[in-house]
Amino acid sequence: MSIDVPAANDAYGLILNAIDTGIYKPGNRLVESELADRFGVSRTPIREALQRLETQSMLSRDGRSLIVASLDHNQMAELYTVRTALEGLAAELAAQHAATEEVKVLYAMVEEDHAFLSNPARLSQANRRFHRQIHLASHNQFLVQQLDLVYRSMALLATTSLSAEGRGEVALAEHLAIVQAIEARDGKAASKALRDHLSIAFQTRLRIDAGAISAD
Incomplete structure (x- = not known):
């Protein structure tokens, strides 16, 4: 459960909160356009947020797709x-x-x-x-x-x-x-x-x- 509610235009916070609360679970694929529609945010900040989350190992690559990472x-x-x-x-x-x-x-x-x-x-x-x-x-x-x-x-x-x-x-x-x-x-x-x-x-x-x- 996130302690702080992300701002409506905080794409990174919104996606992280969705992972945190189980809306997106390990193995779920994250699609840029779908995320933009869900959160009402343009695709550019969504793309930047996904890149940041991948760098932090919260997301991993499955072919060309990004999925929520899982721990072995x-x-x-x-x-x-x-x-x-x-x-x-x-x-x-x-x-x-x-x-x-x-x-x-x-x-x-x-x-x-x-x-x-x-x-x-x-x-x-x-x-x-x-x-x-x-x-x-x-x-x-x-x-x-x-x-x-x-x-x-x-x-x-x-x-x-x-x-x-x-x-x-x-x-x-x-x-x-x-x-x-x-x-x-x-x-x-x-x-x-x-x-x-x-x-x-x-x-x-x-x-x-x-x-x-x-x-x-």
Whole structure:
């Protein structure tokens, strides 16, 4: 889920947001004319945006066509390694620097997100919102910027671990444990809780992918 809504004439932001929110998924072909019609933007900025996204490895070539890129097994593992290290640090810093109001917002998010347990797509968006709030609560703008880049790449994963049966409810319990550690100002516990949370999410995603492969 994108935090900021792109301006109506921001072709790059509009396309990135569409990938980010799952309108365009890994493997989907992006056609310049269709994008221009969808977003009401002329083809020149669309073309420039596509070139920029290709340079950033968000798009890849399939013959003469541009498609939304996807991550292979090794790339996914590498992404989770970086994500876990950075998010663990964010949780540790949040425990040190989060304002009382920020902690209350995190608690409210955990409570509100139970309403999305039957909708994995909405829960995935809510999950991203929750994690981003932790990033912001670290009060370290350079860390937030790096995590924004990591989450951009997360959009290239075709599935969400929250689609696994029962995972949503367990994930929210893990979120609660992270917030409780942040509230207790226990940086090590907050970091460990978040790292454990991502480790389980990664294992779940691997099982989903293995199941998809065995079903072919």
